[in-house]
Amino acid sequence: MRKAVRVGKVIIGGGSPVSIQSMTNTPTVDVEKTVQQIVELQMAGCEIVRLAIPDFESAKALKQIKEKVSIPLVADIHFDHRLAIESIKNGADKIRINPGNIGAKWKVQEVARVASEYKVPIRVGSNSGSIPKEFEKYERSVALAEAALREVRYLEEVGFENIVVSAKSTDVLETIKANEYIASKVDYPIHLGVTEAGTYEMAVIKSSIALGYLLLKGIGDTIRVSIAGDPVKEVVVAKKLLIALGLRKGGQVIACPTCARAEIDVEEIAKKIEPLVEKTNLTVAVMGCVVNGIGEGKHADIGVAGTKSGVVIFRKGEILKTVSHTDLEKELMELLNSVMNEKT
Ligand code: SF4
Structure with missing residues (x-):
């Protein structure tokens, strides 16, 4: 069984039911609109919501948003590790960092120290669009997985094990192979998704194949179905996917x-x-x-x-x-x- 990681009131891994995530597409600094979308997502069945944190204003807005919603919030961080630290201090329930652009090891470990202090987990999430150059010598699915695993080792070096891992590709087979690889190497819970899956029909098809295959093999503890457009549709599809797989009850x-x-x-x-x-x-x-x-x-x-x-x-x-x-x-x-x- 995979390790259990607590994200606010939701447990990922440790035998818990597969949870459904989505991501807001409103500007995070627009607190009112973002709260409204989070409520819509929650009503549709979303259990964890991720928000993009592109700047310090967004990290500060997180605090106000958190006061108005009851669902765990994940701060999505690219490039600047200080945004991750600021988000943790403003109440993020989980941080997502991208190994492809977060930079030096000390930055990752600095985030880990603060996350540890606040008991906030970190998802190390690699994407096929941002694989670091040094991994290009590997086959793409291995490169995607190894990029995430290197960051996992950075965290472990400072004693941080409150980790979720993900490796997302736009390609179905790459996503499957990368996640099988990760599942064979570490026992942290795994977040599944096909990245930039496309508009509705292709996104549903790609996500159903990749996530369905992996979940039926017992790989995957939380999912995001990525669809261009209204994120509520992502949640509806994710719910139906879990019902169709027999992993969740539902009419x-x-x-x-x-x-x-x-x-x-x-x-x-x-x-x-x-x-x-x-x-x-x-x-x-x-x-x-x-x-x-x-x-x-x-x-x-x-x-x-x-x-x-x-x-x-x-x-x-x-x-x-x-x-x-x-x-x-x-x-x-x-x-x-x-x-x-x-x-x-
Ligand atoms: Fe045709 Fe009747 Fe079968 Fe529907 S249930 S496909 S109408 S034979």
Whole structure:
């Protein structure tokens, strides 16, 4: 089992559930906007939020932000180690430093001394876009991993072991290989992510393959799905990814792809009920017809299947009733609520 690292109220590693992270994209100095986005992220299911700290004003803003939110905050530091120290003093629950640009060993160790005093963990996070030159002789995934591991050794030299490690590439296979390499060398918890994964669809595909593969192999203690745009989407995808992998409980809608036999608008119904189902631990099947629908949806807690004259509602494969298309939504919501009440 990997070591456990405490980030505010969240434990990373040590057998704890895989936690979900995201990052704000508001200017950190704009306290009001940043707090608003953090609250949105938290409501979507985010458990740890990272903020960019590009200057001392941002490090100072961290203090005001921290007073207004209840979620652990991570200060993301590049280039200037003094920003890491300032962020720790202003209440950061964790620091992320990039081995590719933080500079000399003494700077890293200086950050470690302050982090140690404040009991704040450090994530050493290497990125494929900023691998230090001296590692270029290695194959890229090894270079990415070794860049992070060198920084880990710098921290260990001063007795600092409150460490999380990450190695992120824009490339799926590089991300996988780099993290397998790190997992074989150290037992610190691992933060997983594909960096600069792209816009929505490609980002979801790349993250699902890399993170899914690694998590199924037992590698990874906290994740960030990186998507260009609204970070709330990152959290929604991360949650669904963990549910799909069976690493987290949660409601889900299964829906047939439809074909010429479909008697109902499967997509419309599925999308309508999804927000409610996601608040439960139920699986709800929406199937276009009764020909295959009831059989294929029998593992679901609740299911619906279209017929020529109406919609059949079934539970664990047993038909409960047939309702008209117009009554479907109301009937389904009533059944969902009553099944939820039974289970609580
Ligand atoms: Fe087609 Fe019916 Fe299967 Fe949906 S459940 S794909 S409509 S056969």
